Structures are given as structure tokens and as C-alpha cells.
Amino acid sequence: MRTPSLKPPRPRIRYVSPRFQGPAVMAFAAIIVAGGAIFWKLVDGAFQRVFLRAAVRGHYTFDSAYDIVRDLLAWHLAGLFVGVLLAGSALVLFLVAATRRGIGKAVETLRASAGGDLSTPTGTGPIGEFNRFGEKIDAARSETLETVIKIRSDATALAEGGISPEEFRLRWDELKQRIRGIAP
Amino acid sequence: MSGPGAADSGFLIDRRYVIGLLLRLFVNFAVGVGILFLILFFALSRPLPGDYAGIYQALRSLSPFLRPVLAVSVMIYALLACGSTSALCVYILHKVAGPLYRMELVLDQYRSGGPTRTVSFRHGDQILALAQEFNLWIGTLRRDRQRWLETMRDAERHCLQDEATCRAEMEAALRKVAGEMAGYR
Numbered sequence: 001m002r003t004p005s006l007k008p009p010r011p012r013i014r015y016v017s018p019r020f021q022g023p024a025v026m027a028f029a030a031i032i033v034a035g036g037a038i039f040w041k042l043v044d045g046a047f048q049r050v051f052l053r054a055a056v057r058g059h060y061t062f063d064s065a066y067d068i069v070r071d072l073l074a075w076h077l078a079g080l081f082v083g084v085l086l087a088g089s090a091l092v093l094f095l096v097a098a099t100r101r102g103i104g105k106a107v108e109t110l111r112a113s114a115g116g117d118l119s120t121p122t123g124t125g126p127i128g129e130f131n132r133f134g135e136k137i138d139a140a141r142s143e144t145l146e147t148v149i150k151i152r153s154d155a156t157a158l159a160e161g162g163i164s165p166e167e168f169r170l171r172w173d174e175l176k177q178r179i180r181g182i183a184p
Numbered sequence: 185m186s187g188p189g190a191a192d193s194g195f196l197i198d199r200r201y202v203i204g205l206l207l208r209l210f211v212n213f214a215v216g217v218g219i220l221f222l223i224l225f226f227a228l229s230r231p232l233p234g235d236y237a238g239i240y241q242a243l244r245s246l247s248p249f250l251r252p253v254l255a256v257s258v259m260i261y262a263l264l265a266c267g268s269t270s271a272l273c274v275y276i277l278h279k280v281a282g283p284l285y286r287m288e289l290v291l292d293q294y295r296s297g298g299p300t301r302t303v304s305f306r307h308g309d310q311i312l313a314l315a316q317e318f319n320l321w322i323g324t325l326r327r328d329r330q331r332w333l334e335t336m337r338d339a340e341r342h343c344l345q346d347e348a349t350c351r352a353e354m355e356a357a358l359r360k361v362a363g364e365m366a367g368y369r
């Protein structure tokens with residue numbers, strides 16, 4: 001019989017973050033749908049004119065309707081491709097810039113934290129998910145600062161004296177225990 | 185952002201990652217437009233009737249016939265392009281969303297008072313600087329914690345001597361620790 005493993009389960013790697021990827025997907029979808037709608041409107045209007053004109057003109061030297069609208073279709077398809085690609089690329093660059101800005105602020109905050117600054121807030125950026133993450137970092141820093149300040153004030157109070165040796169020793173040990181609790 | 189952080193902002197997202205994303209989008213949109221072209225090509229390339237009157241009538245009635253064909257083909261294009269772009273977005277952006285999620289877990293663990301491990305990301309993940317700075321911060325905290333505990337242990341060694349010296353050393357150690365903690369603001 002196999003002994004069940006007591007190893008704690010590894011944290012699952014999550015590939016989807018609806019709060020971050022969701023709006024990006026929606027923005028791309030909006031670009032594609034808008035591009036398709038504009039293409040449909042333009043091509044439909046052009047087809048109405050071109051086929052009627054071709055019917056009236058006579059001299060039918062073409063074998064299919066495609067021969068009539070080949071160039072028109074090519075240009076509109078190229079326009080659709082370029083338009084959607086440019087808008088999509090602009091969105092990608094915006095996302096990258098917003099990520100750099102949002103995460104850059106978090107990085108700056110953590111760097112400042114290593115220098116002892118645990119109170120300056122991370123600040124906000126254009127993407128809500130990064131702001132939420134910044135708030136989490138701020139909460140962790142704030143709790144650390146609170147702990148340090150509390151230990152410091154207790155250490156100062158203890159250093160002032162006027163306490164019985166027994167109580168002093170008790171509070172000394174307690175203080176050591178609390179210091180051990182910083183970044184365990 | 186100014187100062188040293190500005191230099192690092194480019195490091196957060198690799199340039200190759202951005203170029204890769206743009207190239208994939210290029211291919212994705214090109215395939216979408218290619219499929220739209222194929223649908224329209226097959227719809228439009230049906231041969232017209234052979235006689236003059238037949239062609240005239242066919243061309244007159246082609247526009248109303250093509251309207252729903254065009255609408256359906258654009259809809260198919262939109263659905264396919266949206267689907268593939270969404271999959272691409274999820275696949276590409278998890279290189280940012282994944283590390284962010286991991287960092288959130290680590291922060292939650294840190295706040296709950298559990299032991300905090302050094303953070304490392306998967307191969308190809310972006311925002312590596314976040315893990316480095318977090319590790320640096322936790323490392324600094326641990327170094328300071330060790331120094332404070334060391335100061336207190338040093339003071340405790342004087343307890344082998346008389347009580348008064350021990351108390352004086354301990355009080356001095358507490359003042360030193362409190363002074364060093366004042367660096368945290």
C-alpha cells in the first residue's frame with residue numbers, strides 16, 4: 001500500500017487573470033468588431049454602386065462578379081488588415097507602457113522599502129489590477145512599519161528603566177520573540 | 185518615473201516579448217483577413233450566365249444577394265479573429281499575469297506571518313525586477329533583524345558578570361536597536 005504524501009500541494013500556476021487579461025481581450029475584440037463593421041459598411045456600399053454600374057455599362061468582359069470587384073475588395077481587405085493591426089499594435093504598446101508604469105511604481109516602492117521607506121504609497125496607474133497589487137504591497141509595508149514602530153517604542157520604554165529585573169527579563173524575551181517575527 | 189527606476193522600466197518587459205506579441209498579432213490578423221478573403225472569393229467567383237440579358241439580370245440582383253453573404257462573412261471573420269486574439273492575449277499576457285499572481289501569493293504569505301521564501305519566476309516570465317526588489321527588501325529586513333538580535337545577544341553575554349552591568353548593557357542594546365529602527369519611516 002502506498003503511503004500518502006505529506007508534501008504540501010504546490011501553488012497552481014494561474015494562466016488567466018480576468019481582471020488583467022479580461023479588459024485587454026475586450027479591447028482587442030472591440031477593435032476587431034469595429035474594423036469588421038466599418039469594412040462591411042464600406043464594402044456593402046461599394047458593391048451596391050459597382051455592380052449596378054457594371055450592369056448598366058454593358059461590355060461584359062468578365063466571367064464572375066469577383067473580376068469586377070477584385071481591386072476594390074483587395075484595397076478594402078488591405079485597409080481592414082492595416083487598420084486593425086495598427087489599432088491592435090497601439091493597444092499592445094499602451095498595455096506595455098501601462099504595465100511598465102504600474103509595475104515600475106511597485107518596483108520603486110519595494111526599492112524604497114529596502115532603504116527603510118515603508119510609508120510612501122505606491123500610487124496609481126491606468127490599470128486597476130496593478131493598483132490593487134500596489135495596495136497589497138502598501139499593506140504589507142504598512143504592517144511591517146507598524147510592527148517595527150511598536151517594537152521600537154517598547155524597546156525605548158524598556159531602555160528607560162524603572163522596571164523590576166523579573167519584568168525586565170520577561171519583556172526583553174518578549175521583544176526578542178517579536179523581532180524574530182519580522183520577515184520570518 | 186525618474187532616477188534609477190527609469191532605467192529599469194525597460195527591463196520589466198523584454199523588447200523581444202513585445203516584438204513577439206506584435207508579430208503574433210500580425211499573423212493572427214493576416215489569417216483573419218485571409219479567411220474573410222477566401223469566403224468572399226468563393227461567394228463572388230461563381231460564373232455569371234453566358235448571355236447578355238442573363239448577366240445584366242445577375243448583376244442587378246447581385247447586390248441584395250451579397251448583402252447577407254457579406255454580413256455573415258464579416259461576422260465569421262470577427263468571431264474567428266476575436267477567438268484567436270483572445271487565446272493569444274491569454275497565452276501572451278500570462279507571462280505578466282502569472283508572476284503578478286505569484287507575487288500576490290507571496291505577499292499574502294508574508295502578511296499572514298508565514299515563512300517567506302525567495303521569489304523566483306518561470307523561464308520567459310516578465311516583470312523580473314519585481315521579484316528581485318521584493319527579495320532585496322525581505323533580505324534587508326532579515327539582515328536588520330539578525331543585527332538587532334545579535335546586538336541583544338551580545339548584551340546578554342554580559343549577564344555572566346554582575347546584575348548591574350548586565351542591565352546597563354541590555355538597556356544600551358535596546359537604545360541601539362531602537363535607534364537603528366528609527367531608520368524605518
